[in-house]
Amino acid sequence: MAVIRDVMPAFELVQPTSAAEAQKILEQNGSDALILAGGMDSFDWLKDRIKRPKIVVDLSGIDELKGVRTVADGIEIGAMTTLTEIVNNETIKQKYGLLAQAAELVASPQIRNQGTIGGNVSQDARCWYYRAGWPCYRAGGNICYADDPDGRNREHAILLADRCVAVNPSDSAPALIALDAKVVMRTPKGERVVDAEDYFIGPEIDITRLHILQPGDLLTAIRIPATWANTKFYFEKIRDRNVWDFPLLNIASAMVVSGGTIERIRIAVNAVAARPLRLKAVEDAVRGKAPNAETGVMAGKLAVRWAVPLQFNGYKIPLMRNLVKRAIGGVEEAVWAA
Amino acid sequence: MTGEKSPTAVSRRTFIKGVIAGGAAVASANYLFRASTLLGQTPVAAVSERLIAITVNGQQRRVDVMKQETLAWTLRYKLGLTGTKLGCDRAECGSCTVLVDDVPHYSCSMLTHTVRNKKILTVEGLAAADGTLHPVQQGIIDEQGFQCAFCMSGFIMSAVGFLKANPNPTRAELAHGVSGNLCRCQDYDKILTSLMRGAENMRRGTSV
Ligand SMILES: Cc1cc2nc3c(=O)[nH]c(=O)nc-3n(C[C@@H](O)[C@@H](O)[C@H](O)COP(=O)(O)OP(=O)(O)OC[C@H]3O[C@@H](n4cnc5c(N)ncnc54)[C@H](O)[C@@H]3O)c2cc1C
Numbered sequence: 001m002a003v004i005r006d007v008m009p010a011f012e013l014v015q016p017t018s019a020a021e022a023q024k025i026l027e028q029n030g031s032d033a034l035i036l037a038g039g040m041d042s043f044d045w046l047k048d049r050i051k052r053p054k055i056v057v058d059l060s061g062i063d064e065l066k067g068v069r070t071v072a073d074g075i076e077i078g079a080m081t082t083l084t085e086i087v088n089n090e091t092i093k094q095k096y097g098l099l100a101q102a103a104e105l106v107a108s109p110q111i112r113n114q115g116t117i118g119g120n121v122s123q124d125a126r127c128w129y130y131r132a133g134w135p136c137y138r139a140g141g142n143i144c145y146a147d148d149p150d151g152r153n154r155e156h157a158i159l160l161a162d163r164c165v166a167v168n169p170s171d172s173a174p175a176l177i178a179l180d181a182k183v184v185m186r187t188p189k190g191e192r193v194v195d196a197e198d199y200f201i202g203p204e205i206d207i208t209r210l211h212i213l214q215p216g217d218l219l220t221a222i223r224i225p226a227t228w229a230n231t232k233f234y235f236e237k238i239r240d241r242n243v244w245d246f247p248l249l250n251i252a253s254a255m256v257v258s259g260g261t262i263e264r265i266r267i268a269v270n271a272v273a274a275r276p277l278r279l280k281a282v283e284d285a286v287r288g289k290a291p292n293a294e295t296g297v298m299a300g301k302l303a304v305r306w307a308v309p310l311q312f313n314g315y316k317i318p319l320m321r322n323l324v325k326r327a328i329g330g331v332e333e334a335v336w337a338a
Numbered sequence: 339m340t341g342e343k344s345p346t347a348v349s350r351r352t353f354i355k356g357v358i359a360g361g362a363a364v365a366s367a368n369y370l371f372r373a374s375t376l377l378g379q380t381p382v383a384a385v386s387e388r389l390i391a392i393t394v395n396g397q398q399r400r401v402d403v404m405k406q407e408t409l410a411w412t413l414r415y416k417l418g419l420t421g422t423k424l425g426c427d428r429a430e431c432g433s434c435t436v437l438v439d440d441v442p443h444y445s446c447s448m449l450t451h452t453v454r455n456k457k458i459l460t461v462e463g464l465a466a467a468d469g470t471l472h473p474v475q476q477g478i479i480d481e482q483g484f485q486c487a488f489c490m491s492g493f494i495m496s497a498v499g500f501l502k503a504n505p506n507p508t509r510a511e512l513a514h515g516v517s518g519n520l521c522r523c524q525d526y527d528k529i530l531t532s533l534m535r536g537a538e539n540m541r542r543g544t545s546v
Pocket residue numbers: 034035036037038039040041042043059079080083105106107108111114115116117118119120121122123124169170171172213217218219220244245246247428429430
């Protein structure tokens with residue numbers, strides 16, 4: 001449990017009022033600067049004295065980063081839009097309900113009232129060795145404490161691990177990937193737009209970060225195209241407690257069924273690897289098939305084909321298999337023996 | 339971004355220019371704790387910004403706030419409003435909940451400097467000027483909702499914030515509304531009963 005210490009160590013606080021100004025300050029200060037959105041991830045690092053930025057750039061005064069706008073092809077969500085605003089937004093509820101469902105399952109009401117979508121997709125890993133400041137691979141060292149005979153790794157990765165076995169803990173990330181969202185950034189070289197699935201990276205690319213943002217970059221918005229609006233959505237999150245807890249596993253899918261078969265589908269899971277995973281092989285395998293239990297079983301098996309459990313997280317394999325099955329074949333009513 | 343061109347905004351801009359020109363930020367620990375450096379530094383935003391006015395329970399309060407100070411800290415240790423409790427200091431318990439522009443937030447997990455232009459409401463600000471309790475407070479007295487009550491002010495503020503937006507909730511909806519608050523005495527059933535009574539009091543526009 002966290003220890004309550006004195007106030008956080010001192011830092012300089014700047015409060016720009018435009019994205020251009022913010023990006024400039026970030027560029028000038030490089031890795032000395034920390035971006036503060038809602039702070040729900042950042043304050044732990046500061047309070048525990050593990051991250052010691054010289055300058056904190058508070059984005060809360062930048063109105064152009066807030067709110068949901070309708071654009072020609074879909075919607076654009078400002079990076080500083082809170083998760084509560086996403087849950088309550090009429091357009092998102094009606095057309096992109098998958099994201100509203102995911103956002104509603106994050107943490108607690110107060111955290112959703114303050115946590116932003118930009119922060120949710122950019123949050124750091126929750127592996128407790130790393131969060132406690134242990135000098136592991138992710139922290140720039142050369143050991144993993146979780147992937148060790150004595151390591152506590154019940155929440156850790158079953159897929160694509162490479163030295164570090166931490167997972168991406170975001171609930172919104174798989175929903176954004178399923179909706180084929182784009183992440184918009186303002187970088188020293190100008191605007192950059194990437195597919196949501198390419199925003200996240202694993203240890204093979206950079207073991208110290210979960211996403212592609214470099215010092216000096218600012219995430220400004222998330223765009224969701226109309227392509228998957230009002231399709232058949234499925235979101236499920238498995239966690240220990242119904243409030244506060246991060247996903248042990250979550251799944252998001254968007255599917256179009258026509259003439260009794262799956263015409264197109266996007267499906268993604270999180271909390272199984274260092275980045276949220278789009279299940280491309282599953283998408284290809286189920287296209288043209290009926291969205292029923294049989295297809296679901298086949299898809300579930302395929303999804304976990306390369307999974308490798310650690311000592312305490314083997315349960316994630318059947319869990320992932322079953323969530324994929326449900327997303328595609330529907331949820332069966334539980335049958336209780338008399 | 340329109341209006342917000344207060345003197346603080348002006349000094350903030352001047353300060354940002356200073357930061358951009360200087361490349362790196364000034365080492366703040368020095369001016370915070372050592373008078374000599376404080377005098378020697380080009381002060382711009384640093385000093386003028388520390389003395390700020392925040393609106394708490396309908397009053398403008400002038401207060402000296404460090405850059406890294408949380409709202410819970412300012413309320414409790416600078417303004418003496420100790421009704422707001424600190425349980426975990428980590429956004430994990432809810433005992434520090436206050437309303438910021440009518441919305442429940444964990445005051446342990448926000449910087450006071452980010453709420454300069456907002457309205458803060460703490461448990462001390464709920465009762466009427468003549469001492470009449472808020473309907474939710476009265477509901478708690480009626481139903482004897484809490485045991486040790488350490489978690490109480492946080493629950494009250496969450497409930498008041500939730501009820502402003504949802505005046506007529508079912509028990510399950512209210513439970514969801516206050517689900518960001520923990521009670522170590524595990525008194526949830528009675529807490530919910532008293533908050534439901536509070537909601538009823540609010541709808542009747544009465545505290546008795
Ligand atoms: C108790 C607790 C429980 C939680 N449970 C969940 C959960 O169940 N599911 C879940 O998904 N999350 C959970 N979270 C994580 C929570 O931090 C996020 O959900 C929240 O959305 C983060 O947003 P923020 O605005 O507060 O981020 P911040 O803490 O402000 O930022 C997070 C990171 O992103 C960077 N960043 C933020 N905005 C930008 C931007 N615009 N451009 C560039 N970089 C940026 C910051 O520098 C920082 O590194 C939980 C957090 C806590 C404390």
